[in-house]
Amino acid sequence: MKQSIGKKPAIIPTPVLIIGTYDTTGKANGMTAAWGGVCSSDPLSISFSVQRTRHTYQALIEKKDCTICIPSTAHVKEADYFGVSSGRDRDKFSDTGLTPVRAPSVNAPYVDEFPLVIECRITHVVDVGVHDLFVAEVVDVLIDDSYLTADGKPDLQEAPFFFYNPLDRSYYKTGDYLMKGFSTGNLFK
């Protein structure tokens, strides 16, 4: 039996994305966003939403480049800090001891300690309310070589990632492998 719980951001799971930018003074900054994900397969693009009041917003509009970094469970607290503080008055990298590295293909920094980095270039900005939704084309993806198999393929089955549950505003680990996609459903055909 279903019951109404009113208007809630009831998407489970949402990812924890750190948007890396150089701000208008050139300082490396990062901002945590859970409102985001893949939005197009070709050109491969990511969408994410940023409020216009955020320090990162101006950097995105000015620079048009960013990274999207995905932390592992080793850095949940740091990822949370990147969401609750502002680069307007703090240097989040020196506060947390994390290391900004200039991305090879876009004019933006990434967080060296985070295993996955998506280098992006913004193609659309859409006003969707208090947030603007940015669409960013993927230029390249970087991965820690500890997550690569001997033949150079990413192996993330055992990777300790985490996600955000907006219904209880908490972080959870990703869990065990279930099954291949685009195949198991064929049994109903």
Place this chain on the structure above:
Amino acid sequence: MKQSIGKKPAIIPTPVLIIGTYDTTGKANGMTAAWGGVCSSDPLSISFSVQRTRHTYQALIEKKDCTICIPSTAHVKEADYFGVSSGRDRDKFSDTGLTPVRAPSVNAPYVDEFPLVIECRITHVVDVGVHDLFVAEVVDVLIDDSYLTADGKPDLQEAPFFFYNPLDRSYYKTGDYLMKGFSTGNLFK
């Protein structure tokens, strides 16, 4: 040490969303989408991407209403089937034995067996490549009462949800609770 793996949809995790619509003949249909998530806090909105060739695309354009249903691990195979088959030539509900129910607040069906249902009304359609990105305002959220505490709050800590990893095109369980958001990061202040 980071290595390039080229352009990959490297968002972990992505959600598994079943977009429920009535097609142009009035038949209940559902389509699985992993390219989606929350995109605005006010008005509370979800974005998701659908290729223009999909049967669901025409229903969304015509009806402007949909549901977004989130399955539990009890229905991974059914969720996969809703992604690999087309409502153009199949009745996915009768193929899988799942039950379409007319949503109370929008002109769209939901999947009765899935624990979370977001009732939505489309506000924006943005051409982002092979996909169109739909922005849909949340009208209401329904939840199975088995997931509600005695005081009517959703309790999903033990809920068996799952997600999609686009890097290996596989499904994984959501995992254990880690910590509260918007608080633990304050230690760095």
